Structures are given as structure tokens and as C-alpha cells.
Amino acid sequence: MSAGPGAGAASSTAAPPARALITGVTGQDGGYLAELLAAQGTQVHGTVRPGGDPQAPVAPHLEALGDALTLHESDLTDPAAVASLLHDVNPDEVYHLAAQSSVARAWADPVGTAVLDAIAPAAVLAACGAMAADGHGVRVLVASSAEIFAGATTSPQDEDTPLRPTNPYGAAKAHAHHLTAIHRSRGLHAVAAVLYPHESPRRPHAFVTRKTTATMAAISRGDAEEIVLGNTAARRDWGWAPDVVAGMVAALRHEEPQDYVLASGTARSVEEFVAAAAAAAGVHDWRERVRIDPELLRPTDATELVGDATRARTTLGWAPTRSFEDVVAAMVDADLAG
Numbered sequence: 001m002s003a004g005p006g007a008g009a010a011s012s013t014a015a016p017p018a019r020a021l022i023t024g025v026t027g028q029d030g031g032y033l034a035e036l037l038a039a040q041g042t043q044v045h046g047t048v049r050p051g052g053d054p055q056a057p058v059a060p061h062l063e064a065l066g067d068a069l070t071l072h073e074s075d076l077t078d079p080a081a082v083a084s085l086l087h088d089v090n091p092d093e094v095y096h097l098a099a100q101s102s103v104a105r106a107w108a109d110p111v112g113t114a115v116l117d118a119i120a121p122a123a124v125l126a127a128c129g130a131m132a133a134d135g136h137g138v139r140v141l142v143a144s145s146a147e148i149f150a151g152a153t154t155s156p157q158d159e160d161t162p163l164r165p166t167n168p169y170g171a172a173k174a175h176a177h178h179l180t181a182i183h184r185s186r187g188l189h190a191v192a193a194v195l196y197p198h199e200s201p202r203r204p205h206a207f208v209t210r211k212t213t214a215t216m217a218a219i220s221r222g223d224a225e226e227i228v229l230g231n232t233a234a235r236r237d238w239g240w241a242p243d244v245v246a247g248m249v250a251a252l253r254h255e256e257p258q259d260y261v262l263a264s265g266t267a268r269s270v271e272e273f274v275a276a277a278a279a280a281a282g283v284h285d286w287r288e289r290v291r292i293d294p295e296l297l298r299p300t301d302a303t304e305l306v307g308d309a310t311r312a313r314t315t316l317g318w319a320p321t322r323s324f325e326d327v328v329a330a331m332v333d334a335d336l337a338g
Contacts, residue, residue: 263307
């Protein structure tokens with residue numbers, strides 16, 4: 001199964017830009033987005049955190065982009081540094097994807113999460129707003145999250161659902177979401193993409209989805225005996241990362257800037273994810289392999305988050321290209337091979 005960035009491509013009304021800046025380019029979404037934009041002929045610039053190991057290897061999929069990708073060290077929580085970066089790159093499009101994206105880590109470090117997920121997007125939006133005020137037609141997309149709806153009383157959620165976060169991560173994302181709308185009201189071409197969970201073989205192992213597929217692959221090989229999980233009843237709307245990335249591009253290039261929910265529209269439980277991973281790995285006694293650890297339970301956890309992507313489907317022509325089972329199988333296949 002291909003994990004290429006072309007999956008889920010949607011029609012758009014703007015031509016590919018000359019230059020694009022991706023914050024968080026080394027993440028799952030940033031890598032797929034860089035590949036997609038580079039394939040369109042765009043010169044891609046991406047940010048990495050300052051002070052890292054200069055000898056650290058770049059992910060193979062990013063290294064393969066060669067001269068089509070330029071990396072910049074930048075402290076995204078420093079407004080002056082962000083403004084300087086935007087001035088130097090002079091991008092036509094900005095995709096702000098960099099974030100602390102773990103709910104569990106947000107509970108452990110709510111202040112750090114607020115800095116990365118609320119202050120950093122504020123700096124990016126302010127810098128883009130200043131560029132727009134100077135006559136530069138920059139467009140900016142801020143990656144929002146389904147966690148802004150974690151306390152919603154209705155399901156599915158769409159762009160008009162009231163924001164009701166229930167954890168520090170969701171609260172920080174809600175702040176950035178509101179700021180995006182505020183800057184848009186002041187004339188900036190700003191879009192918030194509300195991203196529901198989306199997976200791929202590039203998903204870090206810290207996420208329960210990749211932990212699940214990797215562990216089931218290990219059990220299949222005889223290298224593990226069990227998988228330790230928290231709330232297996234929690235329901236999420238899981239999609240395919242390259243589809244979501246293509247949706248972000250289409251959203252930003254539409255002539256009318258507005259917010260978009262990008263989701264499959266179907267909720268599955270963590271237990272169903274485990275069952276799908278076990279089936280793909282050939283583990284038939286998976287129920288006997290699951291151990292619940294109360295320490296992994298969140299202080300609060302939305303029972304069901306499922307998105308209504310009607311606006312993206314009708315306005316952008318966007319639609320998921322892979323089923324839930326195919327997404328899980330692609331991850332398991334990669335873990336079995338790796």
C-alpha cells in the first residue's frame with residue numbers, strides 16, 4: 001500500500017505557490033506536506049527546533065527532497081524570531097503544524113503546552129498579519145484539533161460546534177483556533193483546519209495507534225506477549241494522514257478563507273483499533289493479550305469525537321481515500337516489515 005502524499009488530493013482554486021513555509025516539517029504531517037508541495041514544484045522551507053544535534057540524521061523522506069527543502073532553526077515562541085524568519089523566507093503560504101500534540105503530556109506540562117500550542121501560533125499569525133498589512137499576499141493555515149470539541153454535547157461535530165476543550169492541550173488549541181478567526185476578520189487569509197486523528201506508518205510510537213500496530217506486529221513475530229493500554233472504550237475518528245494533508249492544501253488555496261473540519265465521519269473505539277491491528281498482524285487471541293493499566297487513563301477523556309466534513313466535501317471536493325481497516329493495515333504492514 002502506498003503511503004505517498006498524493007492520496008486524497010482535492011481540487012483547489014489557486015496555483016501552487018513559489019515558496020511555502022511549514023513549521024514542524026519533521027513531524028508526520030509536515031513530511032507528507034513537504035513531499036506534496038515539492039512534487040508540485042514549490043520551494044519548501046521548514047522549521048526545526050534550535051539547539052538540536054546538527055549531526056542528527058534527517059528522516060529519509062525529507063532527505064530525499066534534496067534542494068527542494070530548506071531547513072531553518074527557529075524558536076517559534078519568540079515573536080521577533082518568527083517575524084525574522086517570515087521576512088527571510090518571504091513565503092506565499094504558511095502551514096503552522098508545529099505543536100506539542102500529546103494530551104497526556106499536556107496534563108504533565110500544561111504551561112509548556114500553552115507556550116507551544118497557544119503562544120507559538122499567536123506569533124506566527126501576528127507575523128503573517130504584519131506581512132499582509134505590508135501588501136504581501138501571504139496565506140496561513142493553523143492546524144487545529146478535534147480536542148477543541150472534547151466536551152461537545154453533540155456528535156458529529158462541525159465548524160459551527162461550540163468549542164469545549166476538556167484538557168490543557170485542547171484549551172491551547174482552542175486559543176489558536178480563535179486567534180485564527182480574529183486575524184481573518186482583520187483581512188488575513190487565515191484558515192484553521194480542525195484535524196481529527198489521522199494515522200500512517202510515520203506516526204510516532206508515543207501515540208496509542210502506533211503503539212498498538214507496533215506491538216501487534218511484535219506479538220506476531222513472537223517478540224512481545226501483551227499490549228498495555230488505558231481506556232479502550234474511547235471512540236475516535238481515525239483517518240489517513242496523506243488525505244488530511246491534501247485537505248489542508250485545498251483549504252488554504254480556496255479563494256474564501258474559512259475553517260474546515262477534516263475527518264472520516266466514522267468513530268471507532270480503541271478496542272476496534274486493536275482488533276483491526278490484530279487481524280492485520282494475524283494475532284487471533286488478541287483479547288487475551290490486552291492488559292488495562294489504570295495509570296494510563298486520562299483525568300478526562302471524551303467518549304466520542306467524530307467529525308462532520310461536509311464543508312470540505314462540498315466546497316473543496318475533498319474526501320478520504322482509505323478505509324479505517326486499510327489505514328490500520330498499512331501501519332501494521334510497515335511495522336511487520338521494519
